[in-house]
Amino acid sequence: MTTDSLRPSPIDEHPVVLRRYRIPTPSIAQFYALLVRCLSLRTGAMVYARSRVGKTYAILFLESLLASQRPALPILRMRCQHKRIATETAFFSALLTMARHKASSGRDPTQLRHRLSQRLLEIADQSHSSDILVFLDEAQHLGSSEFEWLRDIHDELELEGVRLVTMLVGQPSLRARKSIFQRDGEEQIVARFMTEELPFHGVRSAHECSACLQGYDQGEYPENSGWTHTRFFFPRAWEAGMRLAAEGGALWDAFDDAHKRAQLVGELEIPMEFFTRAVQHILYQYAKRDSTSFAFSRAVWDEGVDVSGYVRARK
Template identity: 35%
Template sequence: MIISQDTLDNYFVSNEFNITTPAIMELQKQVFRWVSDGTPGSIIYGRPRIGKTRAILYIASVLKAKYGRELPIYVLNATEHIAKDKFFYSELLKVVGHPEFDKGTVSMLKERLLNSLFTCACNTKYRKIILFIDEAYNFTEKDFKWLMDIYNNLNLKNIHLYVFLVGSEELIARKQALILAKQHQIVGRFMVEECHFHGIQSAKEMSICLANYDQPLEIVGEQISLAKEFFPDAFLDGKRLFSCADTLMDEYLKIMKEIGIPSASEIPMMYFVNTIKYCLNNYGITGKKLYFPTDEAWRNSIFNSGYVAAERLYFNVPIG
């Protein structure tokens, strides 16, 4: 079966596709520890495009698989907004799946949300609720105060809410601003612990990521190894993409030096995935039909992944 480029593109942007990177496994252990230790809130931060959103979706799925209905888990995607209590409660009601998320007064919405959260956790073994807030730097001081009120109301009913704030380095700046504003209750409740989530930092990590493409993945209902699909002869001869890690990392380091960004920079997962996708489509059996990716193929794939333009922008490096 030869996968079309459209099918591959759709698969890579879907929530079904997830590379279990070392950073994700490290974060998973941290989240499990926070829940076990009773840490009410923590910050998960990192630079843009490194895979934070996919990481929390993956970890949420692992938690659901482990605990099932005994541990309700929700993910809120916070957007830029004017802080209004009605909007706050309405957004959380959407997340918990309540059909009447925008009907009634503010007090009715709040009561509806509290009842929904209490109902989903009151008869569970742990009486806990986990809430991931993605792009949490969009939360204002007022949002955090309303969230703290929800936390306190649930706590009075012996329901424990765990809040994990996810976002860019702006989250750390938001924490510092709240400290300066003497909002210690908010910081103490939701921001005590921090976890720095990172992209690919070494050839070893890259090798673990590449191994995902060697192993069978469920794509359009079938178990397919992308390495076998696009480089069939090399795969039959025992070659695997994970063995390209040193070569690919060397090409990244060369390009970092050429464009003038720090050689210790982490590689964002978004552009790593784009690099692999470009290589498969353009140098595999549906493209130039290479036996196996060459140094030049990897280099061209990096340049066509969006990586160079994004890194120049992130590090404020001028062109030329």
Template identity: 45%
Template sequence: MSLQLSRPVDPSLHPLVTGNYRIATPAIESFYELVVSCLRYRVTGALIYGAPRIGKTRSIEYVRLLLAREYPKVTSYHARCEHKPRHAEGPFFSNLLEAVGDHDPNAGTNPAKRMRLSLRIREAAARAGSGTVLLFCDEAQRYNENEYEWLRDVHDALDRQQIKLFTFLVGQQELLAQKSALQIAGKTQIVARLMVEELAFHGIRNAEDVATCLNGYDQTAYPEGTQWSFTRFYLPQAFDAGYRLVSDAALLWNAFEAAHHKATLPGRLEIPMESFARAVEIVLKDSELRDAPGYCPDASLWAHAVRHSGYVQSRHATGRVLVHA
């Protein structure tokens, strides 16, 4: 039984158990390429938009991890735009101060907060040894025109101090409508600074996307630099005998497709990263006790994993479901 085999780390510390891992989807790879392209061509702002619950927040975390590895001198922040009944300057700057790690984000007057925000970013850039800073604004459709103006002010203030701020507005499809409204209203300064590029973010849309993601589990090692891929950690005997999750890409896609149709969900199947990852985790954990040379999960286990992945439940929760008379 594979549980008796020696593992390089305590299984309770594995990222699959702690949830502290990110697998790249094709959409996340496109997001990362957009960020790198903006850095290369000095494009200071972009919109990344998509339906709710398809993994945009997780994608920000993945992109930041990758940036930290590939561009260690670039500073990046993740600001979560809050829902506010009224759009006031104080809470806006407190939110950004919290994102940049200020110890008392609510303290001081609005002008003091503005100055402190520039100072904190300048200090971080100096520590990192580069004048390049990235700000990811999550749920950015919650911003209104005033907040975009204040964000532009932050850009200008940092610009005067030789710091280049790149802003990535991540949110729902309403972001596109906001961009159009600003263009119609002649607010070209906001659009030219914050909304130049656009990327439609999507979930996992076909068996090829599934294969790309499953390959991540087959290739990603923990601890890093060892032979212990995520798949091998849970199925060492099957893995060493040649089994790979990627070979089950069609099985997993078909299981999601069957669940999608059975629940009479509208539209084409698009799997959110959260549901996808949960299904894979269920299969790996449930297969652990069955591990043997020649073992591979059967179709019924993949179907069971999809049923418990939260996919159908989350689609019902967002209300995008056909109602039959």
């Protein structure tokens, strides 16, 4: 019996190889706890981190999780774009596109705003929900005027009994924007969109590496099949007791050594983009070596870190 015949489907069709999967992280767990609290309090929050740490990855993970846990909750997502000059027509058109309105363009901002309010009320009514969750990714690009326009929409919907729970996700400059609003007496904007805040992080320790790797030991494809991601790539080693979670220290050390050798600035904080690339490479490339005695070496993890492109992306 060959290794391939042990698996329920071809390796090249697995979500890990296709990068169509999500692994929970400690920071995502904190993000989810914040999200649950905001939905309960019906208030907004901001989540911030430096670029490429994994904020968008977290949004996609939480969207998928909420779709299964709270199927009646409408969830919308928009990636904010940097504009030299913000206009009402461009802003409302972008929000209409987010809300999947068929007529998202126009020249009259009043008409676009009304169209947006009606569309959001329609979404809430169709879902039988008094809340709409909105993720605004790269929210550091929003200017003061755009926050004012967003507040107007928020208030219009609230008069109709519908609450926009807005999650501002972006870079640390969001904190400075909050301070500016507080300094200028714009407490209404802070109260609606920035009451709660959370610094988001990449993987910051060997323990967190193990927690993330455990996601491969527990995530299954197909769901509820018993075929965890680790077992799929290493069925013989899995049966012999091998688990990826035990490799957290080795993977952390490989990233840490690469970080130090390259003399990168700051403490190591592994973005999920590079973490998953490293693991994906190792699973895919070494699956052919699966055996009951298979064991990962430090050289294997060094290879994974190199292939991930972490150092090249940071230089």
